[in-house]
Amino acid sequence: MPEVIMPKMGDAMEEGTLVKWLKSEGDEVSEGDPIAEIETDKVTLELEAENAGTLAQLIASEGQDIPVGDAIAFIAGEGEEVPERNGGSEAQAGGEAEEGGDDEDGGGAQAQTATEEREAAGAPSGNGAAGGNFRASPIVRRLARENNLDLSRIDGSGPAGRIVERDVRAAMERGDAQADGQADGQAAPAEAPAEAQPEQQAAQAGLQAPTLPEPTDAPGTQLVEPTRMQRVIAERMTEAKQHVPHFYATVEVKMDAAMALRKQLNEQLEPEGLKLSVNDFVMKAVAVALRNYPNLNALYTSRGVELHEKVDMAMAVALDAGLITPVIRDIGSKGLATISRESKDLAARARDGKLKPEEYQGGTITVSNMGMFGVESFTAIINPPQAAIVAVSSIAKRPDFDESGEVAPASFMKLTLSADHRIANGRDGALYMSEVKRVLENPVMLMV
Amino acid sequence: MPAESEEHVGDGGVETQEQRDASSVATDGDHLVELYKKMVLIRAFEEACQRSFRQGKIGGYLHVYIGQEAVATGFLDAFKEGDRAITAYRDHPHVLLLGSDPKNVMAELYGRGDGIVKGKGGSMHLFDVERGFMGGYGIVGGHIPLGVGFAYAMRYQGTDHVTQLYLGDGSISNGAFHEAVNLAGLWGKDGMCPCLFIIENNQYGMGTSVERTTAMTDLARKFDAYGVENEKVDGMDLEAVLEVAHRAAERVRETGKPYAVEALTYRTVGHGAGDFFEKYRTKDEIKKWRERDPIGQLEHKLIERDLLDEDAIEEISNETKETIGEVTKFADESAEPPIEELYTDVYAGEDEYMGEK
Amino acid sequence: MATMTYREALKAAMSEEMERDESVVLMGEDIGVYGGTHLITDGLIDRFGAKRVMDTPIAEGGFTGAAIGMAMMGMKPVVEMMTWNFSFLASDQIIQNAAKLRYFSGGQVNVPLVVRGPNGGGVQLSAQHTHSLENMYGHFPGLKVVSPVTPADVKGMMLTAIRDPNPVIFLEAGALYGTKGEVPDGDEGVEFGKARIAREGTDVTLISYGRQVNLCLRVADRLEEEDGVSAEVIDVRSIRPLDEETFVESVKKTHRAVAVQEQWRLFGVASEVASIIQEKAFDYLDAPVIRVSGAEVPAPYARNLEIAAFPSEQQVANAARRTLYIEEK
Numbered sequence A: 001m002p003e004v005i006m007p008k009m010g011d012a013m014e015e016g017t018l019v020k021w022l023k024s025e026g027d028e029v030s031e032g033d034p035i036a037e038i039e040t041d042k043v044t045l046e047l048e049a050e051n052a053g054t055l056a057q058l059i060a061s062e063g064q065d066i067p068v069g070d071a072i073a074f075i076a077g078e079g080e081e082v083p084e085r086n087g088g089s090e091a092q093a094g095g096e097a098e099e100g101g102d103d104e105d106g107g108g109a110q111a112q113t114a115t116e117e118r119e120a121a122g123a124p125s126g127n128g129a130a131g132g133n134f135r136a137s138p139i140v141r142r143l144a145r146e147n148n149l150d151l152s153r154i155d156g157s158g159p160a161g162r163i164v165e166r167d168v169r170a171a172m173e174r175g176d177a178q179a180d181g182q183a184d185g186q187a188a189p190a191e192a193p194a195e196a197q198p199e200q201q202a203a204q205a206g207l208q209a210p211t212l213p214e215p216t217d218a219p220g221t222q223l224v225e226p227t228r229m230q231r232v233i234a235e236r237m238t239e240a241k242q243h244v245p246h247f248y249a250t251v252e253v254k255m256d257a258a259m260a261l262r263k264q265l266n267e268q269l270e271p272e273g274l275k276l277s278v279n280d281f282v283m284k285a286v287a288v289a290l291r292n293y294p295n296l297n298a299l300y301t302s303r304g305v306e307l308h309e310k311v312d313m314a315m316a317v318a319l320d321a322g323l324i325t326p327v328i329r330d331i332g333s334k335g336l337a338t339i340s341r342e343s344k345d346l347a348a349r350a351r352d353g354k355l356k357p358e359e360y361q362g363g364t365i366t367v368s369n370m371g372m373f374g375v376e377s378f379t380a381i382i383n384p385p386q387a388a389i390v391a392v393s394s395i396a397k398r399p400d401f402d403e404s405g406e407v408a409p410a411s412f413m414k415l416t417l418s419a420d421h422r423i424a425n426g427r428d429g430a431l432y433m434s435e436v437k438r439v440l441e442n443p444v445m446l447m448v
Numbered sequence B: 001m002p003a004e005s006e007e008h009v010g011d012g013g014v015e016t017q018e019q020r021d022a023s024s025v026a027t028d029g030d031h032l033v034e035l036y037k038k039m040v041l042i043r044a045f046e047e048a049c050q051r052s053f054r055q056g057k058i059g060g061y062l063h064v065y066i067g068q069e070a071v072a073t074g075f076l077d078a079f080k081e082g083d084r085a086i087t088a089y090r091d092h093p094h095v096l097l098l099g100s101d102p103k104n105v106m107a108e109l110y111g112r113g114d115g116i117v118k119g120k121g122g123s124m125h126l127f128d129v130e131r132g133f134m135g136g137y138g139i140v141g142g143h144i145p146l147g148v149g150f151a152y153a154m155r156y157q158g159t160d161h162v163t164q165l166y167l168g169d170g171s172i173s174n175g176a177f178h179e180a181v182n183l184a185g186l187w188g189k190d191g192m193c194p195c196l197f198i199i200e201n202n203q204y205g206m207g208t209s210v211e212r213t214t215a216m217t218d219l220a221r222k223f224d225a226y227g228v229e230n231e232k233v234d235g236m237d238l239e240a241v242l243e244v245a246h247r248a249a250e251r252v253r254e255t256g257k258p259y260a261v262e263a264l265t266y267r268t269v270g271h272g273a274g275d276f277f278e279k280y281r282t283k284d285e286i287k288k289w290r291e292r293d294p295i296g297q298l299e300h301k302l303i304e305r306d307l308l309d310e311d312a313i314e315e316i317s318n319e320t321k322e323t324i325g326e327v328t329k330f331a332d333e334s335a336e337p338p339i340e341e342l343y344t345d346v347y348a349g350e351d352e353y354m355g356e357k
Numbered sequence C: 001m002a003t004m005t006y007r008e009a010l011k012a013a014m015s016e017e018m019e020r021d022e023s024v025v026l027m028g029e030d031i032g033v034y035g036g037t038h039l040i041t042d043g044l045i046d047r048f049g050a051k052r053v054m055d056t057p058i059a060e061g062g063f064t065g066a067a068i069g070m071a072m073m074g075m076k077p078v079v080e081m082m083t084w085n086f087s088f089l090a091s092d093q094i095i096q097n098a099a100k101l102r103y104f105s106g107g108q109v110n111v112p113l114v115v116r117g118p119n120g121g122g123v124q125l126s127a128q129h130t131h132s133l134e135n136m137y138g139h140f141p142g143l144k145v146v147s148p149v150t151p152a153d154v155k156g157m158m159l160t161a162i163r164d165p166n167p168v169i170f171l172e173a174g175a176l177y178g179t180k181g182e183v184p185d186g187d188e189g190v191e192f193g194k195a196r197i198a199r200e201g202t203d204v205t206l207i208s209y210g211r212q213v214n215l216c217l218r219v220a221d222r223l224e225e226e227d228g229v230s231a232e233v234i235d236v237r238s239i240r241p242l243d244e245e246t247f248v249e250s251v252k253k254t255h256r257a258v259a260v261q262e263q264w265r266l267f268g269v270a271s272e273v274a275s276i277i278q279e280k281a282f283d284y285l286d287a288p289v290i291r292v293s294g295a296e297v298p299a300p301y302a303r304n305l306e307i308a309a310f311p312s313e314q315q316v317a318n319a320a321r322r323t324l325y326i327e328e329k
Helices: A107-113 A138-147 A165-174 A198-204 A228-243 A256-272 A278-290 A336-352 A426-441 A443-447 B017-026 B029-054 B069-076 B092-097 B102-109 B144-156 B169-173 B175-188 B220-226 B238-255 B283-290 B294-304 B310-333 B339-343 C006-020 C044-048 C060-072 C084-098 C134-138 C151-163 C211-227 C244-254 C269-280 C303-309 C313-324
Strands: A003-005 A015-021 A034-039 A044-048 A053-058 A065-067 A071-076 A246-254 A298-301 A304-307 A313-315 A317-319 A322-324 A365-369 A388-401 A407-420 B084-086 B163-168 B195-201 B229-234 B259-264 C002-005 C024-028 C053-055 C076-080 C114-119 C144-146 C168-173 C180-183 C196-199 C204-208 C231-235 C238-240 C257-260 C290-292
Touching: A034 A071, A138 A165, A228 A322, A246 A256, A246 A426, A256 A278, A256 A336, A256 A407, A256 A426, A256 A443, A278 A313, A278 A336, A278 A365, A278 A388, A278 A426, A278 A443, A313 A336, A317 A336, A407 A426, A426 A443, B029 B069, B029 B092, B029 B102, B029 B238, B029 B294, B029 B310, B069 B092, B069 B163, B069 B195, B069 B238, B069 B259, B069 B294, B084 B144, B092 B102, B102 B310, B144 B163, B144 B175, B144 B195, B144 C060, B163 B169, B169 B175, B169 B195, B175 B195, B175 B220, B175 C060, B195 B238, B220 B229, B220 B259, B229 B238, B238 B259, B238 B294, B294 B310, C002 C006, C006 C024, C006 C044, C006 C151, C006 C168, C006 C180, C024 C060, C044 C053, C060 C076, C060 C084, C084 C114, C114 C151, C134 C144, C134 C168, C134 C238, C134 C269, C144 C151, C151 C168, C151 C180, C196 C211, C204 C211, C204 C244, C204 C269, C204 C313, C211 C231, C211 C257, C211 C313, C231 C244, C244 C257, C244 C269, C257 C269, C257 C313, C269 C290, C290 C313
Parallel strands: A313 A365, A365 A388, B084 B163, B163 B195, B195 B259, B229 B259, C024 C053, C024 C076, C076 C114, C114 C168, C144 C168, C204 C231, C204 C257, C257 C290
Antiparallel strands: A003 A071, A015 A034, A015 A065, A034 A044, A053 A071, A246 A407, A298 A304, A317 A322, A388 A407, C002 C180, C144 C238, C196 C231
16 A cells, blocks of 8 residues: 555544645655644644655655545555556556545535425515505405406505505405506506516507517627516606697796895794695795696596596606606695695605605696706606696796896796696696796795 | 453453453454444545545535444444433444344435435434434433433333434533433432443543633543443444443343443544534644554454454455445435425324424 | 313323333432422322333433433433433433433334423422423424423323334423313323423414413403404414414414513524414415514512513514504404
């Protein structure tokens, strides 16, 4: 047995390092003589010769890592042959020199026998918590699937607006929650029935599905799948643009009086921790002006224009994943402070994905404010079936003329109305916007 | 077979040289040669295990018996059919001496399907129940109460069988030892505990010497506390061990009372195959005990008595080498256990396994 | 049929089986001459003698290990833990030997051992004498673990346990020793691996073991009376093997589940039940499965503190109400 192998010197050891040869090739060694220093991950120690003879061949070099069981040297006994130096070990007659040992852990067994873990679905998939995903218990989702229900039409009575079994049972009894294949309902993206595809929905609505080009897959491009929310927004906005005959009217509002009033009110409200925003003023003004132009506070339904007495103001809130419009109910009867509080709360919760369905469904008119983004003017897309949407742009300081004809700086803000021409005509739209302008430029009107 | 049995109760005395000579002359010469061959085989087997371990073919823990051969060989010579033996994890020689095929034992160490426990136990859990070997166990001291239970069952079931219960010096400090020996002494009062305790005192519990684990280092006398009679023997001298073993086993068989023998021995290798450093003892000490090697001593005696000569010794050595070569080859070529074996024997009865696969 | 107490049912099972099978012996502290601390083995030493009704010294590890050895030799020892709280001392023998011997001996031996004794709290024995060990022993493959509630189950499951060739951990509900029930005559055992539906219902499933089962039954009555809710109560009774099908099917019917355990919240039997339900009946759930557990404290002594440390009727009822989305009381 002339071969000297790297020994296994610890239960988990798989390889060792030959640190140093203590004898040289050709040296005579006796049993028990130390011939090399071996290092494992725990210790360094001396390797002793197991039998006597001539240290005929040093296979491993100093500093080399050698797997357990591999040959590192040959000790030739009397008359024994030393094999050719070939870098590997060769089986000797009756010898026990082997290649490096197998891994005895049996790790393979684990892969084959690990218990299959079924996934506990838990959180809703897709967009994560961003507003628009319903909370619904598992049985509710199953019932919805099985009975083709549109969960966006069912209010949840469970915690955090979770739709629970009794809600579904009640809705099924009433028969008002059937999914009809159209992306209907209000601003929030609906929990669409599993089978409906965007093209299918579009086809059912009497539109032609757009023929979209294949991606180029060229270098420097990246393909991004739209989230569910983005897809629903895309559908609805497309539908709005195709179905609703939009017309537009812009006014430029001199905001100095409103800003002064705002400042005055904020000073008074500061101890309560309240701060009114420009948008609060705009929303209130839009609501006040609607009193004289009620046909712009309406919904275009299958059986005609539904006029609403109360103004339910939908507020557009931008999200990373898309857009949502929480609703301030009956805003006309609320004071600025209340409006401010509600709008802040709704906006915050909208961004955290914590709105209840009843908070973003409904709405009779929408205000979309991009003033904080430095936009001089823009036109918004109507949220069907609403009659109108008002786009609010940035306030810019410009030179103006005062009563005496002198040049004086003034703050101006553009408001653009988009209105459904099936409900209102151009004259109604223009007159309405003048009214909004009047209210904002004479902000005491907000008290009426 | 010793002509007369001398009691050495509780005084820890060792036989005088004359006594020993008297009994050794009476021992059958051929039988001694047989025992010599067995010890040589055990030694070769254990050395082969160590090599295989270092080659990475044996995983986990490996505890070999090198230097202690006379103890198991001597005591198991007094084992009769129906008896049972149990020990801790240094268990290869016991199962081999009781007749298990070394091929299956090596296959077990290699983790193969032909292993003596189907590859599911490894070195520390060798069993051959048909031949009376009730296992190797991994928890120090944990097996001792089991052996006492065997003994009770033997008398409860109306047999005259004996349990040979092997334990190491390291287990003497363990609660399980004391509780079990106490029960043995208690049940022994009614003759319901034919248990022969064999303390394989190799003087070290892994790296801790006996002196460093207990203030009262006379291990045999520990049994006095529980009413179990005891004596000591030189564990390196096979003939001395044989004498005590036969005498003690018969006594236990007759009376149903437990008895303890402390065999002073030494392992000239580390505690386990991974115990490379051995900082706890000196090379000189090991060298001294090597000079008292049980196989060497016996060889010497057999030559003196003309029962063996150099040629015979060489022949035995070569035969052993060949046998061991076949043994390791068998183990090497054996297949691993089939994966289905993972799920068997968890329970006895129809439902061997209760769980997902 | 006969009416008897839990205690009497135990004694009947053991003594009847000892008559039939000579290899059955009893071991434990003060079970013989003293008659047993709970008088379960009272009189048995006179009937069967000291070799079969063995008084042991206070050495749980030692005598449990000896019993394992006897079992390996073909005897059928029934070892008493005076209370399961003392079993920690024997747990090395139970877990390292009894549970695993069949496996690491490659099937060469088996261990037909029963370890029995009172388990669970509720009798002011304070921290060291109050544990409920279903989850601890239930964890280990190789053991069978049962926790009977009714006298009929106690007798039937003890017969099965003694006859089983595997080690059985027999957790008796110590607080229920005095309760009475109908016990069938004869020697038929109650099989392991089958839960018991203690009460049928339609709106919510209450799942438990041991004395909590009786608590759940009282809660079910309350829910019926106060809220018009129909609760189904399931007595797990066999911890390992665990009958998953019964409670899963129940939840598929009721859509709601509350699992009650005396143990602490994390890693207990109720946790396991809840996990299995959400795995196998997910689409049937109307609410998350709620666990009601003991307070995260060692068991206190004072009566009022001890009551507060374990699940109460109100807690369980409110948990049920939570799953029904109705107002808690």
